[in-house]
Amino acid sequence: MNTFFFYWDMLFGALKPYWAELVGSFLMATMGNMATIRGTQKESFRLFSSAFYTLFIKDLTAVAFTLIAALKLNIVISDQAIALTHLGFTCLIAALFIAGAFKNMKLYFSSVALTIILSILFAGVSIGLSLSEKWYSVGNYLTSLYLTLGLLVAGISFYINPTTRRNTAIRSVGNGFIVLTICYGYQLFDLVGNIQQLILLAYLISIVLTLASQAQLLNIEVTQLSYRLEAEKKSKRDVWEISPFPIMISRLRDDTVLYMNPVAQQMFLLDRLEFPEYRLADYFVNKEQKESLLTLLRQTPVVKSFEALVHHPKKNNDFWIDLTTRTTDLDEEIVLFTTFKDITEQKRTAQLLKEQASTDPLTGLYNRRQFEILAYQAIQSSRRYNHPYTVGMLDIDFFKKINDTYGHDAGDAVLKNLAKTLKDTLRKADVVARYGGEEFVMFLSNTSPADARTAAEHVREAIADMETTVNGKVIPITVSIGLSDDQTTNLAGLVRQADEALYASKANGRNQTTLYQDLHRRTYPKMPEDASKRK
Numbered sequence: 001m002n003t004f005f006f007y008w009d010m011l012f013g014a015l016k017p018y019w020a021e022l023v024g025s026f027l028m029a030t031m032g033n034m035a036t037i038r039g040t041q042k043e044s045f046r047l048f049s050s051a052f053y054t055l056f057i058k059d060l061t062a063v064a065f066t067l068i069a070a071l072k073l074n075i076v077i078s079d080q081a082i083a084l085t086h087l088g089f090t091c092l093i094a095a096l097f098i099a100g101a102f103k104n105m106k107l108y109f110s111s112v113a114l115t116i117i118l119s120i121l122f123a124g125v126s127i128g129l130s131l132s133e134k135w136y137s138v139g140n141y142l143t144s145l146y147l148t149l150g151l152l153v154a155g156i157s158f159y160i161n162p163t164t165r166r167n168t169a170i171r172s173v174g175n176g177f178i179v180l181t182i183c184y185g186y187q188l189f190d191l192v193g194n195i196q197q198l199i200l201l202a203y204l205i206s207i208v209l210t211l212a213s214q215a216q217l218l219n220i221e222v223t224q225l226s227y228r229l230e231a232e233k234k235s236k237r238d239v240w241e242i243s244p245f246p247i248m249i250s251r252l253r254d255d256t257v258l259y260m261n262p263v264a265q266q267m268f269l270l271d272r273l274e275f276p277e278y279r280l281a282d283y284f285v286n287k288e289q290k291e292s293l294l295t296l297l298r299q300t301p302v303v304k305s306f307e308a309l310v311h312h313p314k315k316n317n318d319f320w321i322d323l324t325t326r327t328t329d330l331d332e333e334i335v336l337f338t339t340f341k342d343i344t345e346q347k348r349t350a351q352l353l354k355e356q357a358s359t360d361p362l363t364g365l366y367n368r369r370q371f372e373i374l375a376y377q378a379i380q381s382s383r384r385y386n387h388p389y390t391v392g393m394l395d396i397d398f399f400k401k402i403n404d405t406y407g408h409d410a411g412d413a414v415l416k417n418l419a420k421t422l423k424d425t426l427r428k429a430d431v432v433a434r435y436g437g438e439e440f441v442m443f444l445s446n447t448s449p450a451d452a453r454t455a456a457e458h459v460r461e462a463i464a465d466m467e468t469t470v471n472g473k474v475i476p477i478t479v480s481i482g483l484s485d486d487q488t489t490n491l492a493g494l495v496r497q498a499d500e501a502l503y504a505s506k507a508n509g510r511n512q513t514t515l516y517q518d519l520h521r522r523t524y525p526k527m528p529e530d531a532s533k534r535k
Contacts, residue, residue: 047100058089094150101157363419371433390452393498399438478511485516
């Protein structure tokens with residue numbers, strides 16, 4: 001126990017001259033690091049913090065030298081080495097303070113290099129004076145003077161910098177440095193007996209001022225950040241307002257439309273006060289499209305080129321849009337930011353081109369190519385569900401005579417009227433097409449050949465009863481029909497069967513229906529290679 005107290009007294013005695021600086025410099029370094037997190041003087045605060053840490057290490061080194069001497073360890077350290085170490089640390093500390101002051105005053109021209117050169121020169125002068133018995137005390141005091149000078153320059157820098165002059169928070173840190181400067185100056189002239197307590201008090205004052213400055217600095221930055229956010233928000237709104245593209249913003253959680261720029265309002269025939277009355281879903285003609293859009297947004301934050309049919313919720317102005325939307329944050333809300341363009345004309349043009357590519361321009365029925373596509377799909381479906389099907393061919397009797405007698409315009413009128421009768425008589429599920437000239441083809445789904453004969457007779461009779469009037473004259477017509485018999489998937493084979501049965505109807509007197517299987521019961525003339533010979 002006596003040994004413990006012995007070492008404790010020894011450690012306390014070594015720390016006594018330095019405890020104020022050890023505690024104060026460490027705390028000031030910590031406060032300096034806090035200040036480097038935010039603020040515009042980051043580099044200067046970083047240098048000031050490094051200076052206080054160096055001061056902390058200098059005092060620890062001095063304590064170590066004292067303990068080595070007290071413990072009488074087998075380590076020989078000369079007084080000159082101790083003095084040089086003390087001088088080196090002091091010059092480095094002063095250099096860091098002065099460099100930080102230069103940074104704070106925006107004097108970036110070689111400030112660190114300049115202070116190092118000044119420190120070397122000052123150290124050389126101090127060593128030279130220390131070697132002289134006459135000037136020995138002056139040399140020792142110069143080191144403390146240099147440190148005091150560094151603190152003073154650092155404190156003054158906060159008042160010289162125009163930015164910090166207007167900033168009470170940063171200026172209070174400079175006040176702390178001035179307090180420390182005064183204390184070190186008192187230490188220089190030994191005007192106060194208990195200098196440790198005075199220096200500790202100075203550190204405490206500096207820490208309080210630093211904390212107050214940090215709080216005020218944070219408050220100023222928060223205020224500036226709020227102003228900046230408001231400015232950015234206003235800037236965004238201004239850009240949205242003048243954007244040539246329609247923009248809509250809706251809240252994700254309840255589908256409320258928060259914003260529409262003028263272009264979007266004009267497109268939906270809305271005014272600025274009207275659009276908040278409706279939800280985003282109200283603008284979709286088909287609600288399933290809105291659900292599909294939300295499903296895509298659950299998979300990816302951005303959806304591009306989504307086509308939707310939309311309208312004013314209370315008006316009949318349907319139009320197509322191509323939209324791009326994404327989820328984002330706006331005013332602490334998750335919103336959908338949507339831009340779009342009107343593609344109604346493109347959709348109409350595409351639909352027109354599709355119809356032109358798949359339909360006969362005169363009759364409006366499918367053309368031969370589209371018939372082959374749809375009939376093939378119908379065959380696959382029928383085979384899957386084991387449903388029967390039949391292909392029929394229809395040809396107008398003596399059509400060339402109609403053109404020669406009444407003219408081609410009359411022939412066109414007959415073709416149009418016949419096409420209408422076919423669509424009215426057959427089912428919507430049946431596929432009817434103009435196969436070429438006055439020849440038409442039918443695919444009768446879920447229809448056996450026997451039932452197809454009944455359906456074909458209805459068609460034939462309806463056409464026979466049809467009246468086509470041109471220039472006041474009624475043009476009567478009849479048709480011959482042929483039906484396939486096989487349930488093969490070979491569409492070309494089915495068409496060939498129907499065509500052979502059609503030729504048999506022609507050869508047997510026209511205006512009748514023939515089933516392909518009937519060809520085996522009766523003998524007909526061989527079908528000519530040139531189909532035009534049978535007209």
